[in-house]
Amino acid sequence: MTCDECRTHLQEFVDGELGSAEKAAIDAHLTGCQECTHLHRQLNKFTTTLIKISEPLKPKADFGSKVLRKFEETKAELNRVPSERPAAVSSVRTAVRTFPAWPFIAGAAVLVVAGLAVMFHKPKEDPVAWLREGAEHARVQVYEGNxxxxxEEPGRVFSGxxxxALDAPGEIVEIDFGPAADAMLRAPCVLMIERNATGILVRPDRTCRLWLATKGSGSKSGKILKLLYNNAWVQLDLDGSNAVDVEASPSGSLVVSVKTGSAHFGNADANGDVAEGYTRSIGQTGKPSDAATIDPKTFDWIKPE
Ligand SMILES: [Zn+2]
Incomplete structure (x- = not known):
């Protein structure tokens, strides 16, 4: 087998479309020919890459399927040439057939990669928070698939x-919301963090004990730091200097103890304010009630400097 003959069938070889005799002949030629082996490797790589990166696009992206369709059409056209032409011009056809496929495949692969980059590129957003003290006791997670x-960025918390923090009960993790606020959680605790038009939303999805503090940053006028525990919630104004100790308790109520400033609270039925030095228990429904102050002996907050 000559190099020309080998290269004529290389694409079919890569695609697994050849009979066993032709396949064996190409195998034998590749064993003894470095140049064809090099071309084979390249073609193999391009084809595999193209298939691999196009796979997830098929159902949803017209772009990927267009590229693939064009690729298939071009390949089919190139494959048709030799059998439809007289043998005398077959060497020209061979050249036509083998050569132009290369830049096309390379180009198609580049286009698909570029398309993917555009489709999956998200504008760079700022983190909502950073984990500081005790970060080693917590994991930042993102919801992907199911x-x-x-x-991949362990100390940075983005919206969503x-x-x-489940593995080290009693450990405290400091959450820095930048100039506006900060918080501390005591493990075990699981918190969703979101940023929206109203400010920062913190949602415990199980029993959690938290310290929330706002820093009176003037630029955050009108915005809030809100903790939402099913129907029950407590919120602090970001433009004031407020600090609360909050327990999302196993009974479903929020116990809020205001250490500095004041806090707003509410549930499905009522809302109001808790003043400095007071503690309220806010159930999922009904009126809030006075509650025993959260026992400070069970929990010593480490105040960040
Ligand atoms: Zn060769």
Whole structure:
């Protein structure tokens, strides 16, 4: 087999479309020919890459399927040439057939990669929070597919991420919301963190004990730091200097103890304010009630400097 003959059938070889005799002949030629082996490797790589990166696009992206269709059409056209032409011009056809496929495949692969980059590129957003002290006891997770998975940026929390601290009960993790606010959680605790038009939303999805503090940053006028525990919620104004100790308790109520400033609270039925030095228990429904102050002996907050 000559190099020309080998290259004529190389694409079919890669695609697994050849009979066993032709396949064996090409195998034999490749064993003894470095140049064809090099071309084979390249073609193999391009084809595999093209198939692999196009796979997820097929159902949803017209772009990927167009590229693939064009690729298939071009390949079919190139494949048709030799059998429809007289043998005398077959060497010209061979050249036509083998050569132009290369830049096309390379171009198609580049286009698909570029398309993917455009489709999956998200504008760079700022983190909502950073984990500081005790970060080693927490994991930042993102919801992907059907599960929470650890993010690639362990200390940074983006909107929609959650902080999971389950493995080291009693440990405290500091959450820095930038100039506006900060928080501390005591493990075990799982918190969803979101940023929206009203400010920062913190949602425990199980029993959690938290310290929330706002820093009176003037630029955050009108915005809030809100903790939402099913129907029950407590919120602090970001433009004031407020600090609360909050327990999302196993009974479903929020116990809110205001250490500095004041807090707003509510549930499905009522809302109001808690003043400095007071503690309220806010159930999922009904009126809030006085509650025993959260026992400070069970929990010593480490105040960040
Ligand atoms: Zn060769």
């Amino acid at each position: 599960a929470w998975k650890e993010t 991420n959650r902080i999971e």
